[in-house]
Amino acid sequence: MEIFLQQIINGLVQGSVYALVALGYTMVYGILGLINFAHGEVVMMGAMISLSVLTALIGIGLSPFLALPLSLTLAMAGCMALGYGIERIAYRPLRHAPRLAPLITAIGVSIVLQNLAMMIWGRDYHSFPQLFSNHTHQIFGAIISDIQLIIVIAALCIMAGLMLLIHRTRLGRAMRAIAENQHAAQLMGVDVNRVISITFMIGSALAAVAGLMVSANYGLAHYYMGFLLGLKAFTAAVLGGIGNLRGAMLGGLLLGLIESLGAGYIGDITGGFMGSQYQDVFAFLVLIAVLVFRPSGLLGERLAERA
Amino acid sequence: MSLRFVGSLLFATLLLAACGKSATDQPSDLLTVRIGAAAPLTGPQAHLGKDNENGTRMAIEDANAKGIVIGGRKVHFELVSEDDQADPKTATIVAQKLVDDNVSGVIGHLNSGTTIPAAKIYSDNGIPQISPSATAVAYTLQGFKTAFRVMANDAQQGRALGMYAVKSLGAKKIAVIDDRTAYGQGLADEFIKAATAAGAQIVEHEYTSDKSVDFTAVLTAVKAKQPELLFYGGMDAQGGPMARQIKALALNAKFMMGDGGRTPEFIKLAGSSAQGVYASLPGVPLEKMLGGKDFSRRYEAKFNQPIQLYAPYCYDAVNVMITAMQKADSADPAKYLPALANISDDGITAKIQFDGKGDLKGGAVTLYQVQQGQWQALETVGAQ
Amino acid sequence: MAKLPKYILLLVVVLLPFAIDALLGRGWVRIVDFAMLYIMLALGLNIVVGYAGLLDLGYIAFFAVGAYCYALTGSPHLALAFPQLFPDGLHLSFLVVLPMAALLAGGMGVILGAPTLRLRGDYLAIVTLGFGEIIRIFMNNLNAPVNLTNGPQGISRIDPINIAGMSLNATQKIFGIALPSVHLYFYLFLTFAALVVFVSHRLERSRIGRAWMAIREDEVAASAMGINTRNLKLLAFAMGAAFGGVSGTLFAGFQGFVSPESFSLMESIMVLCMVVLGGMGHIYGVILGGLLLALMPEMLRHSVVPMQQALFGRIIIDPESLRMLLFGTALIAVMLYRPAGLWPSPVRRRELLTDEME
Structure with a gap:
């Protein structure tokens, strides 16, 4: 029982990480209908920036409790600038181009960011300073650490915040209008370019938060960490219904749970024939099954449709 | 219009390629011996690949400083380092490029998955290859006379x-x-x-x-x-x-x-x-081997970082290769290959002797x- | 191009590997060989993405199926899995395996296509991506309980391709001219690439091709015109997959070694880039895209160091990261300046102009 509970907690933590990153994918997709393939690399940049600022600040003797928010702020600012730049350079000129053109520029941007990071930070893995105590909490014998708790709570808070932003503010209304019909929104006086830029910047700021949390939780950052994380988060976003914020959250948590329960119990289910090496197969099969019966994900598509 | 565009693209392609070709030839009055190195220098394993390159580079610079004479001529060793991206296909392309560049021997590759297909190309061209880090048993089971490793296998x-x-x-x-x-x-x-x-x-x-x-x-x-x-x-x-x-x-x-x-x-x-x-x-701990402690100190001073993993093995691999060349008094692969197969030399990781397959004998x-x-x-x- | 007499074109092609060998070195012949495999892959994917408009991110799986097909039947490996049945492994001839691989890959294409018929656009992309990963994961793990694929170790010692008793793996003398192995493979791959081009060409102009394009432009309208969209979509998947299987078989024979790491998601993405960058749905554009993307990283490999030395007198930026950086930048730049690809088909270009205000 405590093993099962532990696997649930593992899945929730991992799933919250996916969800955080998936929110960034989904915001952009919801408004532009575009897969921002470079989002995983923005997460990586966020992790790298915050890590170097943090190490530098602690190096000059600043208290970690001051250094942490400071480095997060800087990383968010850096990623927002990056997100803005990516949209301006790689996506905006292609808004009316064939559908696959922005996909290729996104791949180009990923390659560029990855190698840029390799030039700046080198090829080594960077370890994250141990700021949080190793203090853990016991819940019926299962263990969860402080940072893991923070990740789960932060993911929930950020999603709630985004929901408020989209449904209760002028900016959110503009976003929904663009998602519904770009041209009509423009005619109604919405500054489409500005709103899209802001969307990208919000998504990138989220990426910075996610990057910091991932590297704090696992204790490392590396220029290659964005690729797999981005891929998993994208899968999660599609699972929940890409373009739908609650879907991203649900998809992320679900994917995390599927992975950890799959890794833990796939061997028992198949009588030892398959083991945890098939955990991704398991996850993808669930995804395919979901999409076959609900072709636009669990909670359906687009920001606008539910508004 | 598109045809002209395509034409100019192809022209630019050829120009780029030709530029790369001509620049690699350097005149020299010394006997220049090229040693190839192949490892992933981009991608997730790049930190290990760079470490391998560093170890190889250090051995080559040490050999140059010693002023080795082969066949009556002073030798200048030159490193040709290539990125195989830890990808088997790229590894064969890199292998062929090293062969084209007339290397006398190759230190590489890092991964088993790249070392195995590349070994065939080195073997076809008679170029000795010493892998510093490939551990898959299959590597030396292919029956190639040119394939060696200075690392215990799996x-x-x-x-x-x-x-x-x-x-x-x-x-x-x-x-x-x-x-x-x-x-x-x-x-x-x-x-x-x-x-x-x-x-x-x-x-x-x-x-x-x-x-x-x-x-x-x-x-x-x-x-x-x-x-x-x-x-x-x-x-x-x-x-x-x-x-x-x-x-x-x-x-x-x-x-x-x-x-x-x-x-x-x-x-x-x-x-x-x-x-x-x-x-x-x-192998044996570096501190216990002659010159081992000195190696790690010099490595850190030169590259400003500690040894990652396989740099000492690369260092040994180069030294063994050069010793074999000295023994055979030739940098011609065909001539020094037998000397390499029968080598017995103290490295900084272990005493290096190869068995009939090219595996490290003893394998401490x-x-x-x-x-x-x-x-x-x-x-x-x-x-x- | 059509104005050139055929035999001159043929002569140029026959002499090409010798010219490359003499001017640039033998390594470049090998690079061109690989480029040819990529062109075949890109043309196969072009059927799925370019003609039928189905975004496939797991295409490399079919390449893998073809490669493993030959690796299993053309190496001593099966002796490990079934020592009683095949004491020395099964050494089937390449010409026997080839149609088998094409058929098997085509079948896999149908299996992939069937559950995805209802999906569109990005959902299709993620499902095909998942399919590609599933195939790779199985190949990476099927070394137990029965050692079928040898797992991550891959299968080595695959027989070289043998045609009419002539091994392509050694230098052969034909009419007194010594033909090195890479040249022989060049001719073989060229023949197959030409075949693939021919088939693509005929398909494009056929009823089937027109039906695919109708589905691409508007599925509902196509179905209303009496096109059986289900069968035709499945056919597109199967055809594309079969081409992938063929080129996979060639790859296994050429390389002599296959392992799952050759079939990663990045490879699928690269092939897709070739199709889109060259010009979706246009055979010559796709060929150009394949050629360019296969050659460019290698060109940069050869030129980054000398370029820096010429410009600054020494190497300032790490050549390997600079190489990939330039590659990424080139992808972005091409798409920005030619969003429909480098060499889009004339018909498609006309359509795009009207598409724009949609």
């Missing part, structure tokens, strides 16, 4: 690790995780063979990937079986976070890895959780443990 190392886990550490219930790469799976399988032969029971075999960072799910499954020892077949970048998560999950088992874990990087990534972890490294393996943030040698076992 079977040699897995045997040493398995014996040590059972005999010296007294583990009866063992769990294994491997990363499903050629290296991790190969080593884990040999470890399992040796451990079960020594009387231990494998209570759990779990799997992860070489790109994962979260191992809590498989570790929880391992925890359910309450093993006394957990062996991970994989690299430091995963081993470090894994060690942290083992502590966080309060999994009470000794943690053991192969040579992929015995790096300063592992200690850095695992932080305080590194304490007490076991790992192995083929040393076991280490992290104590106070440092890898400390425990004992060296000579696997038969």
Whole structure:
């Protein structure tokens, strides 16, 4: 029982990480209908920036409790600038181009960011300073650490915040209008370019938060960490219904749970024939099954449709 | 219009290619001997690839400083380093390029998956190849006369690790995780063979990937079986976070890895959780070998970072190759190949002698443990 | 191009490997060989993405199926899995395996296509991506309980391709001219590439091709016109997959070694880039895209160091990261300046102009 509970907690933590990153994918997709393939690399940049600022600040003797928010702020600012730049350079000129053109520029941007990071930070893995105590909490014998708790709570808070932003503010209304019909929104006086830029910047700021949390939780950052994380988060976003914020959250948590329960119990289910090496197969099969019966994900598509 | 566009593109292509071609020829009155090096210099394993390149570069610069004479002429050794991206296909392209560049020998590749297909091209062209780090048994089973390695293979190392886990550490219930790469799976399988032969029971075999960072799910499954020892077949970048998560999950088992874990990087990534972890490294501890301590000091001074993993093996590989050239008094691959096959030379990692297949004879393996943030040698076992 | 007499074109092609060998070195012949394989892959994917408009991110799986097909039947490996049945492994001839691989890959294409018929656009992309990963994961793990694929270790010692008793793996003398192995493979791959081009060409102009394009432009309208969209979509998947299988077989024979790491997601993405960058749905554009993307990283490999030395007198930026950086930048730049690809088909270009205000 405590093993099962532990696997649930593992899945929730991992799933919250996916969800955080998936929110960034989904915001952009919801408004532009575009897969921002470079989002995983923005997460990586966020992790790298915050890590170097943090190490530098602690190096000059600043208290970690001051250094942490400071480095997060800087990383968010850096990623927002990056997100803005990516949209301006790689996506905006292609808004009316064939559908696959922005996909290729996104791949180009990923390659560029990855190698840029390799030039700046080198090829080594960077370890994250141990700021949080190793203090853990016991819940019926299962263990969860402080940072893991923070990740789960932060993911929930950020999603709630985004929901408020989209449904209760002028900016959110503009976003929904663009998602519904770009041209009509423009005619109604919405500054489409500005709103899209802001969307990208919000998504990138989220990426910075996610990057910091991932590297704090696992204790490392590396220029290659964005690729797999981005891929998993994208899968999660599609699972929940890409373009739908609650879907991203649900998809992320679900994917995390599927992975950890799959890794833990796939061997028992198949009588030892398959083991945890098939955990991704398991996850993808669930995804395919979901999409076959609900072709636009669990909670359906687009920001606008539910508004 | 499009045709003209296409034409100009092709022209630019040719220009670029030609530019690369002409610039590689340099006039020199010395005898220039080129030594090729191939390793992943981009992608997730780039830090190890760069380490290999550094080790090779240092050996070549040392040889140049010594002023070696071959066939009556003073030799200038030149490094031709290529990025194989840890991709088998790119590895064959790189191999062919090194052959075209008239290298006299190749130090590489880093991974087994790249070393195996590249070996065929070196063999076809009669160019000796010494891999500093490929451990797959299949590499030297292809029957190529030109293929050598200065690293214990999976079977040699897995045997040493398995014996040590059972005999010296007294583990009866063992769990294994491997990363499903050629290296991790190969080593884990040999470890399992040796451990079960020594009387231990494998209570759990779990799997992860070489790109994962979260191992809590498989570790929880391992925890359910309450093993006394957990062996991970994989690299430091995963081993470090894994060690942290083992502590966080309060999994009470000794943690053991192969040579992929015995790096300063592992200690850095695992932080305080590194304490007490076991790992192995083929060869004899550097401090015990002549010139070994000096090597690590000079490496750190020159490249401003500690040795990652295989740099000393690359250093040895180059030296063995050059010694064979001196013995044969020729840098011609066909002439010095027999001398290389029969070499017996003291390296900084071990005494280097090859068996009939090109594997390292003896294949001593040393076991280490992290104590106070440092890898400390425990004992060296000579696997038969 | 059509104005050139055929035999001159043929002569140029026959002499090409010798010219490359003499001017640039033998390594470049090998690079061109690989480029040819990529062109075949890109043309195969072009059927799925370019003609039928189905975004496939797992295409490399079919390449893998073809490669493993030959690796299993043309190497000593099966002796490990079934020692009683095949004591020395099964050494089938390449010409026997080839249609088998094409058929098997085509079948896999149908299996992939069937559950995805209802999906569109990005959902299709993620499902095909998942399919590609599933195939790779199985190949990476099927070394137990029965050692079928040898897992991550891959299968080595695959027989070289043998045609009419002539091994392509060694230098052969034909009419007194010594033909090195890479040249022989060049001719073989060229023949197959030409075949693939021919088939693509005929398909494009056929009823089937027109039906695919109708589905691409508007599925509902196509179905209303009496096109059986289900069968035609499946056919597109099968055809594309079969081409992938063929080129996979060639790859296994050429390389002599296959392992799952050759079939990663990045490879699928690269092939897709070739199709889109060259000009979706246009055979010559796709060929150009394949050629360019296969050659460019290697060109950069040869030129980054000398370029820096010429510009600054020494190497300032790490050549390997600079190489990939330039590659990424080139991808972005091409798409920005030619969003429909480098060499789009004339018909498609006309359509795009009207598409724009949609």
